[in-house]
Structures are given as C-alpha cells and as structure tokens.
Amino acid sequence: MSQSYELKAEARDRVGKGSARELRRNGKVPAVIYGDKQPPLAIALGYKDVYYKIHGGGFMTTIATIDVDGKKIQVLPKEYQLDPVRDFPVHVDFLRVSANTLVTVQIPVHFVNEEKSAGIKRGGVLNVVRHEIEAHVPANAIPDFIEVDLAGTDLGDSIHISAVKLPKDVKPTITDRDFTIATIAAPAGLKSEESEAAAEEGEE
Template identity: 80%
Template structure:
C-alpha cells in the first residue's frame, strides 16, 4: 500500500474563472479545486514548484495528500490535472476530499515479475501487455502502489486474467462482469513451431500409457 503521503501548503481563492486562474499563474502558482464529501468546492492556489514535482514524480493520482489551506488541513486524493500541451507546465488540479470511509476508483499500474521463469518467454515468446493499468474500487487510504502479475510457469499462448492476481483486501476491479485479460504470452512463428513439435512428440507417449 502507498505510504508516501505528503503535505502541500495552499491559499484560498475568493475569485474563480479563467481570468482568476490566469492571474494565479502569473503569480507563479497553480489554481486548483477541492471538492466532494458533500461540501462546497474550495478554490485554492498551490506552489508551482511543489505541484510540478509531485505530478512528474509518479503515483500522483494514487497517493492521498494533506493540503494546508491557510492553517486548515484537508485530506485529499488528486483526481485530475491539466498540463500545458507544449511545455508540460501544470495548469490546474482537481482534488477529492477523502476520509477513512471514502471509497474511490483509481487506475493502478501493473508490475510483472519472474519473466526469467517463464518457459514461454525462454522459448522466444514475448510478453504482450493488454493492460498497463487496471481500474480498481478501493478505500482511499488503502490504494495499492501497483498490482503484481507473476509470470512463473507461463507458456506461449497463455493468457493472464485478473482472477490470477492476488489483490489486497478491499480492492476490487471496477470491471466486475468478466474475467478480463491483463497480458498474454505471444510466440514467434519459430517458437510456436517448436512448441507444436514438443506437443506432438509428447502425444504418442501419453497415448501409449
């Protein structure tokens, strides 16, 4: 689970709209909004430098943060952000208020392990990643940093489905109506031919038993 919570200092903004947002940016800050938890939206201004490094540092949208707004501390989860299409400067951030009971939908990265223990990959097959991220429904304070897919024993032609992944307690896929594929082990023509020959060679032996 993510343990890298952090705190940001912010100033409340009385004015909103495009003109106000441009003024905030001219002053070297980033406009943002905190919403949710059945409370009115709160417009704030964040340090440009702090938010830039958080966004580009990774795991921004899966890490709960505390925002100190003029002395009042609010727990939030970043939900969305806008970057300048040319320079990647942060332009705006949306935060969701969270509490210990808040459930959220988040996209969690997939990590693959034990490629060296996959007979299919050793034979020349390749890992074909269908989903680099999976959307989960989970408690806001228990968002996984990633989910792990173990490739040990996987053969050419195998598909790894979400049911094969061990998930933390309380973490459930948003897609619940099917056992969707995360990755497959695809083979080259030569690797498939070799696998077919091995299967053919093993068949008579098994038939004779």
C-alpha cells in the same frame, strides 16, 4: 501505498479565467477541493510543488494533506490539466477523503518471475494487454501496484484477472468478465515454422 505528502495552499476568493491567468503569472496553480458533502473550495498552490509531484510519479494514487491557511484537509488528486505546449500544470481537482471514502483509480501492473516462465525461456514475448487496472479501493489503502506472477506460464497462455492475487478491498471496475492482463506470445520464428508445418500437412 506511496508516502503521503503535504502541500501549502491559500484560499482564493475570486474564480474564473481572468483570476486563474493572474495566479499562473504569479507562479501559482489554481485548484479546487470538492467532495465529502462539503462545498467546493477554490485554492492556489505553489507551481513548483505541483509540477514536481505530478512529474514525480504516483500523483493520482497518493493521498496528500493540503494546508489551507492553517486548516489541514486530506485529499486525493482526481484530475489535472497540463499546458499542451509547455507541459506545466494549469489546474488540479482534488477530492476530499476520509477513512470511509472509496475511490476509483488506475493501478499500475508489475510482472514478476519472468525467469520462471517456460514460455519466456523458450523465446516467447510478454504481450501486456493492460498496463493499469481500474479498481475501486479505500482512499487510505491505495496500492502502489498490482503484482502479476508469471511463474509456470507457457507459450500461448493468457493471464486473466482471476489468476491475480489482489490486495485486500481492491475490486476491479470490470465485473462482467474475466479480462486478460497479458499473454505469452510465441516468437515470430516459431510462428512461421508452425505455419510452414501446417502448410506441408495440407499439401500431403
């Protein structure tokens, strides 16, 4: 799990578009903390802090501590909005979390042992169907990534979720089928040779 971090914030009394615009002009980002059966809390965060966290990677899967005027609240980012033109943050929603909180997150997929795949050695191409897997996980145990082992795979193979060793308590949101994460596709040259051979067989 990515290293937790802390953000300083101040509670804001006023909400609404006018208040949010004023905050942004003053170098702040409006945000809301909600969940855990408590009323939503409107806060303002430093623009630079939020910008670097969002663009630094792992923002949506890392628990943060927000210090709101001295009161520390553990949260997980749930959603953020960027300005469509200038790419800077304009709003963030945070979810309060505790040891018992289950969250739904997108976890990146990392592939290992490509050099041990007979299919890739023969010129096959790793065709990634899912770069991320949506899963239910405890908020305090979100993995940085899910590892998929390509050792022993060959041309034409499909790697399904059932073949992946998932970290403890990570449960994919798709439960009604054994979905595909990646395939080892035959190289273009091999495909055309096979189709030519098939065509010749058909002519005989």
